[in-house]
Structure formats: C-alpha cells, structure tokens
Amino acid sequence: MLAELFVFAQQPLSLSQLAQRTGTSMGGVHKEVERLERSGLVISKTSGRSRLVEPNRSSPVYTELRSLLTKSMGPEPLLREALASIGGIHEAFIFGSWADPDQMAPHDIDLMVIGDPDPGQVYNVVSAVEAEVGRPINVVLRSEDEWAGTAGAFERAVRSRPRIQLV
Amino acid sequence: MSELDDLIAKGLIEAVESDGPMAEQWISDARRHLEAAQAIQTMDPSGAYVLAYDAARKALAAALLMIGHRVRSRPGSHQALAQYAKVLARETGEPALEQFDRLRRERNRSEYGSRSFGKAEVSEAIRSAGSIVEACARQT
Numbered sequence: 001m002l003a004e005l006f007v008f009a010q011q012p013l014s015l016s017q018l019a020q021r022t023g024t025s026m027g028g029v030h031k032e033v034e035r036l037e038r039s040g041l042v043i044s045k046t047s048g049r050s051r052l053v054e055p056n057r058s059s060p061v062y063t064e065l066r067s068l069l070t071k072s073m074g075p076e077p078l079l080r081e082a083l084a085s086i087g088g089i090h091e092a093f094i095f096g097s098w099a100d101p102d103q104m105a106p107h108d109i110d111l112m113v114i115g116d117p118d119p120g121q122v123y124n125v126v127s128a129v130e131a132e133v134g135r136p137i138n139v140v141l142r143s144e145d146e147w148a149g150t151a152g153a154f155e156r157a158v159r160s161r162p163r164i165q166l167v
Numbered sequence: 168m169s170e171l172d173d174l175i176a177k178g179l180i181e182a183v184e185s186d187g188p189m190a191e192q193w194i195s196d197a198r199r200h201l202e203a204a205q206a207i208q209t210m211d212p213s214g215a216y217v218l219a220y221d222a223a224r225k226a227l228a229a230a231l232l233m234i235g236h237r238v239r240s241r242p243g244s245h246q247a248l249a250q251y252a253k254v255l256a257r258e259t260g261e262p263a264l265e266q267f268d269r270l271r272r273e274r275n276r277s278e279y280g281s282r283s284f285g286k287a288e289v290s291e292a293i294r295s296a297g298s299i300v301e302a303c304a305r306q307t
Contacts, residue, residue, distance in 0.1 A: 116287065119288065120291060123291075127265075127269075138272065141288045141291075146285045154281070
C-alpha cells in the first residue's frame with residue numbers, strides 16, 4: 001500500500017481505489033490507513049462520500065521513504081532486471097520527471113539506453129515492464145558515438161537534469 | 168459488443184462506405200513514404216521518423232476504410248487509430264500492429280521537442296512501420 005501511495009499514485013486515492021490496487025479488503029485498507037495516518041506518513045481528507053489518501057509530503061521521512069520505495073518496488077528494479085537480459089547496453093538510466101525527487105509521480109517514464117542493443121528486444125522487454133507499472137515508458141536509444149557527439153537542446157536538457165542510473 | 172463497436176460508441180470511429188480503390192491508393196502511398204524515409208534517414212532522421220509513422224498511419228486508415236470505417240477528424244484521432252491498431256492486432260494475430268502506439272507516442276514527443284532520434288531508432292521505426300503497412304495490406 002505504501003508503494004501505491006508513494007510511488008505510483010498520480011493523485012490522492014480513495015479507500016476503494018487502494019483496496020482494488022492492493023488486492024486488500026476495504027476493512028483491511030481502512031485499518032492500515034488509520035495506522036499510517038496516526039504515524040504521520042499519510043494524510044487523508046473527505047471529498048463527498050470518499051476519503052482520499054495521499055502521502056504526507058511534510059513528514060520528515062517523506063523524501064527518504066519515497067526514494068526507498070521507488071528503488072525497491074517501483075520501475076527501477078523491474079527495468080534493471082529486464083535490461084540485464086539484453087546484450088550491447090553500455091549505459092541506461094531513467095531521466096525526466098520520474099528521476100526528479102521534487103516531482104510527484106508523473107504519468108510516464110523516460111528511459112535512455114546507450115549502446116547498440118537490438119532495438120526490437122529493448123522495446124519488447126520495456127513493454128512488459130510498462131504493463132506491470134501501469135504507465136507508458138518512453139525509450140530513447142543512442143549509440144555511444146551519438147551520445148558522446150550530439151549536443152542538441154534535448155541532449156543538453158537530459159545531461160543537466162537528475163537521473164536514476166540503471167546500467 | 169466488439170472492440171470496434173466500442174470505439175464507434177465512444178465517437179472515435181464512424182461508419183463510411185467501404186472504398187477498396189482508395190484503400191489501395193493509401194497503401195501504395197504508405198509504401199512510397201517508407202521508401203522515401205529510407206532514402207532520407209541519414210540526412211534527416213526526425214523527418215524520416217515522421218514519414219515512417221505517417222506510412223503506418225495511412226495503412227491503418229486503409230485497413231479501416233476496407234471495412235467501411237474511418238477515424239473521426241477531431242483531436243485525438245491519431246490515438247483512436249492506435250486503439251484500432253490494438254484491436255486489429257488481436258483480431259488478425261499480427262503483432263507488428265502493436266508497435267503503432269509506440270511510434271505515435273515517440274513521434275508526438277519529437278513534435279514537442281521532448282526528444283530527438285538516433286540512427287538505430289529511425290531504422291527500427293522504418294522496419295516496424297514496414298511490418299505495419301504489410302500487415303494492413305493483407306487486410307485490403
């Protein structure tokens with residue numbers, strides 16, 4: 001449930017959405033949310049007949065907890081494992097909003113793959129991860145020479161912003 | 168309700184008269200776009216990508232026209248075609264059609280400056296678009 005709230009949710013989630021996403025009963029979700037709210041990790045508000053839950057971003061442990069959950073349960077370990085099965089990858093990293101700890105989980109994930117892997121193979125393993133994390137993953141493929149030699153606006157932006165190294 | 172009926176009910180696709188000659192024309196336009204994309208890929212990678220995408224888009228529109236439908240001309244029409252590509256992939260067992268949505272997304276991102284294209288990406292896009300065009304040609 002923490003991973004759903006801290007890693008995957010793009011907006012506050014209702015108790016029934018949480019129950020559906022975690023495969024837990026409403027009673028179980030209710031109890032867990034109460035506990036998390038008492039410990040200060042999440043906050044909730046009532047909207048109409050729903051109770052909407054979201055991470056408590058002013059908690060002193062928010063940043064560390066989100067980073068820990070993302071590293072252990074988010075797309076990172078899945079992508080790392082998927083890409084490890086493909087030859088020819090010199091380097092791979094997540095860039096864009098997903099790699100930026102100050103932003104809320106964005107709709108999609110930007111992935112840079114540098115080397116000369118078979119592109120079809122990369123797209124295949126990435127689309128399996130897409131299905132698992134429930135959001136699109138945009139792959140950018142570059143040969144080592146292209147990455148070292150090009151410096152357009154896009155490449156400059158990628159180089160200057162946070163990244164999560166996978167390979 | 169079939170998945171195609173569902174797209175029609177959502178107002179994304181509408182019924183028109185089936186038009187074989189027009190569909191064949193679009194398929195041959197698509198093949199020519201692919202040849203052109205191949206010819207310019209080193210000189211203009213993003214232009215080649217856009218052409219390859221457009222070839223795939225026209226071929227899908229041709230497959231749809233053969234069965235008497237077209238995507239409605241409104242914002243989101245390319246996305247509607249991508250949904251149809253998934254439906255057609257399942258119906259025909261042509262996995263190449265599943266690649267269309269990726270081409271669409273990446274082409275969109277390049278239009279908004281969110282990416283550029285490397286050589287391997289462009290040649291893979293031309294190859295994928297080629298498979299899509301031939302899969303659609305088998306429907307016409």
